[in-house]
Amino acid sequence: MIFTTYWFLLFAIAAMTVFRLLPGPVLRQGWLAVACAVFHWHFAGPAGVKPIIVLMILTFLAGLTRRGWVCVLAMIASVAALCFYKYSLFLIGSAVAPFSAALAAALARLAKSVMPGAPPLGVSFFVFEFVHYLFEVRRGGEPIRNPVKFLLFAIFFPSLVAGPIKRYAQFLPSLGEAARSPFSSADLAEGLARAGLGFAKKVLIADQLTAYIDYFQPHFDEQGFLGQWIILAAIAFRILMDFSGYSDIAIGCARILGIRLPENFNWPYAARDLQDFWIRWHISLSLWIRDYVYIPLGGGRQGWPRRSLNALVAFALCGLWHGPARHFVLWGVYHGCGLGLCATYARIPQLGRVVEQVIRRDPVIGWAVTQLFAWLGWLLFFYPTAEAWHMARQLFGL
Amino acid sequence: MNPPTPHFPPPARYGWIRPRWFLIGLAVGLGSLAWSGWKISRTDYHPGFTRFHSLISPEGNYYPTLDEMCAIVRAKCRPDQILVIVGGNSILLGVWQRGEDIWSKRLQELLGDRFCVINFAFRGGSPTDGGAVVAEALRREFPRQILIINEAPVTNVESFGHGPYRYIFWQAYFGGKLMDAAPREKQVREYLRDNPDQRLPVLETRISIWFDSALHYHDFWNWITFKYFGTVPSYREEYFPHFLRPRRVYPDPEVDGTDPVYLEHHYPVSALDAEMRIMRGLSAFYHREADGRWVLSERSTSDLAMYSNEAFPAPLKRRTLVLISGNSPYYRRLLTEGERAMVRQTFVDTVGIWRRVGYPAMDYGWDYNADDFGDRTHLTKLGGWKLAAQVAPEVSALAERLGYFR
Known part of the structure; x- marks a missing residue:
């Protein structure tokens, strides 16, 4: 909704015009930082900005130390903040309520008393970008030493609301070039x-x-x-x-503004198998999950059972990232299972080989099965599980 | 060492774009659209306009603009005619009356060619919505004007419109087309102070009006959707699958309440409790004296007087005829004698207060019968024509008093 407001249109025209009119990279980056802060403040409000400022400072300072354990602690703090703001009520309802309704109610009351009305704007994107930054610094990457540049990496307004999830090694050179280059x-x-x-x-x-x-x-x-x-x-x-x-x-x-952001979609409904689908759908998230969840879990290095389990965990988290509800987790697990099957079906004795040959001979079948799987998955994504199941059965006349 | 960049797909290619020609084309295209919108905002594209029925009004997801409504007035009303704009709610909109039988048409017949009656009432509208805004915006162009509005008894009227129709007020307000009125300014300020959740939507509206004053896209797209093809669904069940049809072909869906087919829908049993609660609820504003008289509470009296006084800028009060809408005798007869007296008193008091603060005001409906109503408050063709017959002499007399015949 934010991009389709008149306020955004007016803001964007002003921010971009002044950015282009200012001479020199320092002024341009300074102006862009101010504009991004105004944007964030306007849409997130004070309650939404404060936690992000704290996380931002923490991440920036942790990165400067370049110490592995400091980065890990900062990552834990970021993820904990995400869990607190976005998932605490869900976790209380799922993990505590089955054992003690009274304790769950008390915890929910406590959480609500300290939380803002809604999770801070874009908190999931912030946390993912901060974790990426800290992970890479811990792995030996160069930290961002200029606070203005770090601020721009964190709250760059075009990608603040719904991504794409940026990589700082890609973003900063592009930002620098845009700040130096004349109007194009x-x-x-x-x-x-x-x-x-x-x-x-x-x-x-x-x-x-x-x-x-x-x-x-x-x-x-x-x-x-x-x-x-x-x-x-x-x-x-x-x-x-x-x-x-x-x-x-x-x-x-x-x-x-002259800045390149990564692509996020690449004709996903043309995908011929589920792996291909996830290379084309919400690419910046898929790659983040791959680089910072799937591979650290072991990826595909320890045989297909472990590989399938890793995919399942990664996609369950991917589902949960979309929202604090069981059906999102199920949607993630659904895709995790699908990917597991996609990677292993050829090993099924006799049948697997036949299916593989059929799909290879006629790629349209692979495309149709993939799209059917993905489209049915949207029912799980948008509707409560029982309703999604009912709709799916209706579609097949069951 | 910098971390490796993952393999994102290559950026979408726009090599076909020639920047200079693209930007020139964009500027020329936007300029042409803005110019077209400006021309359209001065053009009446509602030939034979009767009213904004539910499929060409916000309830059908069609939002007539202030300029669009002003253009209708300019096209329909000659400079030598006295402009009579009907505002208010669904009762004056003519719910339960077909377009050809609508009461405002009858009012036009009774008033004759010296007057030009235009119905800008909206379902659920308040006295300061639609028609009231248009009349005020056109006060210099059509100085000989009368505004007819209606309201239920003992109802406070905000001076800056209401709910889904407030956008028309904002268009005029932020567009600088209204008179300066300190009480209204105060009410707007207080509204924004007391409703912080409305600050951003109002700011949004203000910016959109600022853009629209240069680009005229609201008028342009209304014109497209009315004349050529629907750009937004109507949300009306029977029309949804055909939402691409232009709105001009959507028939006025109001039915004739006197048609025997609809008689059984007039007073459904399911609505009885709710309707009776509304009428009996008026007693909340009253107390009963020892001699049996019903007396409006001091608080309600002062509130009603204050809101009525501030509803319109002072110079516009004298030309605003306020109708207090009556209830069907079908429900009235179910009240006890004491309750009936109380309801009657609400009308007497409300009319009295509106008059006291400077408006011509009258109530109607007490001598109407059950067939004159399509439900508790809306009038059928029979009731509508009675209303027209009752209002026409008041309008003529008002025009006389205001010196419009000189």
Whole structure:
């Protein structure tokens, strides 16, 4: 919603114009830092900004020490903050309530009394970027010594709300180049085209599909066979258009400033298998999960059973990252299982070889199975488990 | 040592874009759209306008702009005519009356060609919504104007519109088209102070109006959606699958409340309790004296007087005819005698207070019968025509008093 507000439009025009008019990298970066702080303050409010400032200072200082254990402690603090702000009520409800309802109620009351009304804006993105930064510094990467540059890495306004999740080794050179380089009409034109595409995806397609789904989904059972599948397609395209539209706006706005952000989507509904899907869908998150969860867990180095388990854990966390609810975890596990199956089905005696040959001979079958799997997964993502199961059964006439 | 960069896919290619031509094209395109919007904002594209029925109003996800409404007035009303704008809520909008039988049309017939009656009431609108804003915005262009509004008894009226129709007020307010009125300014300030959650939406509205004053995109897209193809769904069940159809082809969905087919829908048993609660609820503002008289509480009297006094800028009060809308006798007869007296008193007191603070005011409906109403408050064609017959002489007399015939 933030990118489709008039306030953002006015802010973006002012911030980008002044950035381009100012001479020299110091003034430009200083101005951009002020603009990003204004943006963050406006949309997050004081309650949303304070925890991020604390985490930011902690991460910055921990990075400067370059000591492994300090970085690990700072990472733990970041993840703990994320768990506290986003998942504490969910964790209390899931882990404590089954054993003691009274204790769960008391803990929930305590948590609510110290938490702001809603989790700080973009807290998941902040934490992921901070963990990435600390992880890389701990591994020997060069820390960011300039606080303004670190601030810009942390609260760069185009990517603050919904990513893409940046990598500092990629972002900082691009920022430096943008601050030094003169105005480029190519950047402006391409940035405007990209942001315009994003607005069109979001407003003209995603929002209209949302209205369609909001109207028809409650009457899902009454729809015919075709109508039910059209609703599923609408759900699948709505999330793609909405999320990739947001990413396009972020990438386009950054491009107008002369800064390159990583791509986040690459035609995911053209994927021919589930691994391919996750290389194309929310790429910056997939790569983050791969680099900072899956590989540290052991990745695919210890045989296929361990590899499948690692994928399952990584994707359960990926699901949980999307929101504090069981159906998100299930969605993650669903994809984890799918990836496990995708990586191992060929080993199934006889049947596996046959299936592999069929898919190799006719890639359309692989594409259809992958999309069916991913699209059905959206039911789990958007609706409570029982409702998603009911809808899935209806789709197959069961 | 810097960490390795993961393998993100290459950035999307825009090599086909020639920056200079793209930017020139963008500027020319945006300029053309803005110019078209500006032209459209001065054009009436509602031929034969009767009212903003539910499919061309905010309840159908169509938001008429202030300029669009002003353009209707300019197209319909000659400079030598006295402009009569109908504001208020669904009762004056003519719910339960078909477009061709609507009471405001009848009012036009009764008033004759010296007057031009335009109905800008909205369902759920307040007296200071839609029509009131348009009338005030056009006060210099159409100085001989009368505004007809309605309200329920003992209801405080905010001076800056209400709910989903407040956007029209903001368009005029932030667009600098309203009179300076200190009490209204104070109410707006207090509203923003007491409703911090509204500050950002109002700021958002203010910025959008600022953009729109240069680009006129609201008028442009309303014109497209009305004349050529729907750009947003109507959310009305029967029209949703066809939402791409232009709004001009959507028929006015109001039905004739006097049609026997609908008679059984007038007073459903399921609504009885709620309707009776509304009428009996008026007693909350009253206490009963020993001699049996119902007396409006001091607090309610002062609140009502204050809100009525501040509802419109002082110079506009005399041209604002306030109607206090009556209830159907179907429900009134279910009240006890004491309750009926109390309800009657609410009308007497409300009309009295509006008059005391400077407005011409009247109530109606006490001598209407059950068939004149489509439900507790809305009038059928029969009731609407009775209302027109009752209001027409008041409007004429008001025009006379204001010197409009000179």
